[in-house]
Amino acid sequence: MKIHPLITTTDALAELCDRLAKADFICVDTEFMRESTYWPELCLIQIADEHEAAAVDPMASGLDLSPLLDLLVDNEDVLKVFHAGGQDVEIIYNLTGKTPHPIFDTQIAMMAVSQSEQIGYSNLVESWLGFSIDKGARFTDWSRRPLDARQLEYAIGDVTHLAKIFPRLLKRLIKTGRGEWLDAEMEKLADPENYRNDPNKAWERIRASGRNPAMLGRLRALAAWREYEAQDKNIPRGRIARDETLADIASHPPKAQADLGKVRGLSAGWKENEIGRRMMATLANAKPLTDEELPPRTPRGAPLGKEGALVADLLKLLLKIRAREIDVASRLLARSDDLELLAAGVRKNLALLEGWRFEQFGRDALELVEGKLAFAVLGGRLKMTHIDEIHEEMGARRAADDAAEVDADPADEHRGPGIAVSIEE
Incomplete structure (x- = not known):
């Protein structure tokens, strides 16, 4: 070359x-x-x-x-x-x-x-x-x-x-x-x-607890203000104020600029400098989010409860098995958030239930949740298989054992050919 x-x-x-x-x-x-x-x-x-x-x-x-x-x-x-x-x-x-x-x-x-x-x-x-x-x-x-x-x-x-x-x-x-x-x-x-940088959406990247419209409105205004300040000075946004500082101010807005000197993450100079005045003006002009602008009540990781969390864990195990079997990165097949939503009962708008992902993994994931698929340890290897296949294989092995003229350890009569775990509806 x-x-x-x-x-x-x-x-x-x-x-x-x-x-x-x-x-x-x-x-x-x-x-x-x-x-x-x-x-x-x-x-x-x-x-x-x-x-x-x-x-x-x-x-x-x-x-x-x-x-x-x-x-x-x-x-x-x-x-x-x-x-x-x-x-x-x-x-x-x-x-x-x-x-x-x-x-x-x-x-x-x-x-x-x-x-x-x-x-x-x-x-x-x-x-x-x-x-x-x-x-x-x-x-x-x-x-x-x-x-x-x-x-x-x-x-x-x-x-x-x-x-x-x-x-x-x-x-x-x-x-x-x-x-x-x-x-x-x-x-x-x-x-x-x-790659389009919309300052009015910058607040969506900041972790904040709760859905209070006024608080989130202040956070949106502060995050957009920080973007403009950082762009104007061409410095990293964190040099203006850190995410957690903005979230704290949005949750507990100071009553006067003098109070900014007491905010963790801001220097004492903010209580009297120009950037502090601009922040206070931003807070004063912030408007609460409308109902349409509020984030959805159900977060991306849906609340599962104890049983749902166990189902999600089994789905993640299934994902690891399938990724190993076909030699593909598990994250390409499915995301953890989608597995939790599936475990919580969601069946729409999940990438793993569409196209090639459904063929390679989604169908098995659904069958596991519906009690049609199980994990088994067969031949010393963890695999997934259908419940009826496990029953057929176990029956065939028992029949072969009964027909064989071999001396068996008494404990063997309690030992099955594999271990299977399934989820019933």
């Missing part, structure tokens, strides 16, 4: 993108810094197909990224391959208002051909290519210039290795017939709604 020198000019970038636009797929990775900023600071973009690779310096003076961004978000003929690409896609969305499409994520794909939930890139390379990556440059400051040869070699490796792995992984998916399992997952990754 040809490795180009660091690209720092628009002409060189345009020439590279013209060639890559003819490829079936391109592998993409980014290096960025966001520890001290609200918006991630893009420091390097790596891109490769099967024949050539390059790193692009977005910090280079006069460089126009348009040729590359057009390739990523407007060219529908080229598949864009990432590994754990959520943050990379977010950066591209911030720059263009669009997401790369079509898209493929090797971390997600590995869930369909192995039991790896979130395989890291270094483990992916070791698994498929048989060598370890030098991680010495992993925690480098990518914003510093100039970048040295070791940094560039490390960065380029993120796409050159991926360009070798992706075709092999794709062949595995085709051979197993599991490619269609991933279609919806890849579309979710490419959904712009995942």
Whole structure:
């Protein structure tokens, strides 16, 4: 594979993108810094197909990224391959208002051909290519210039290795017939709604107990205010105030700005500074949530009770068995929240009861809840089977034992061929 020198000019970038636009797929990775900023600071973009690779310096003076961004978000003929690409896609969305499409994520794909939930890139390379990556440059400051040869070699490796792995992984998916399992997952990754930052929805990410409309209205207002403050200063939102601090203030609003100096998580200066005044104005203007805006009464993890919790535990055991049997990540088959909802009696709008998930796991999950499926220890191995099959097998074994002319330990007459547990309606 040809490795180009660091690209720092628009002409060189345009020439590279013209060639890559003819490829079936391109592998993409980014290096960025966001520890001290609200918006991630893009420091390097790596891109490769099967024949050539390059790193692009977005910090280079006069460089126009348009040729590359057009390739990523407007060219529908080229598949864009990432590994754990959520943050990379977010950066591209911030720059263009669009997401790369079509898209493929090797971390997600590995869930369909192995039991790896979130395989890291270094483990992916070791698994498929048989060598370890030098991680010495992993925690480098990518914003510093100039970048040295070791940094560039490390960065380029993120796409050159991926360009070798992706075709092999794709062949595995085709051979197993599991490619269609991933279609919806890849579309979710490419959904712009995942990356659209609406300050008025920021409160939904903050844990707060209760459904008091006035309290939640204050929390919504405070969370949106914090987003605007952080964006304006380009600093992490936590530098303005932590989540738990906002939740505390929303639950117990101070009567006057002077009281802010007593709030845990805020400095004494808030009782008289400008940001404290802006927070108090936000609280004063906050409006309670309407009935339509309130979160649903039944949380995502439905209350189960003791018996329901036991059913959920058995469903999770069933999930582990099935994931092991077909060598797939259990999280791709079903989420814990959905299992708890199924145990609580919910039968609608559950992904595990639709499409390929129903065929691979959902049908068995329903039959377990309905008392038609059981766990058994047969031949020293835990498996799942239908109740009637267990009865048939136990009867056959008893008949064989009765017919055999062997001396038996007296205790054996109380020992069955397996242990089964079922759930009756």
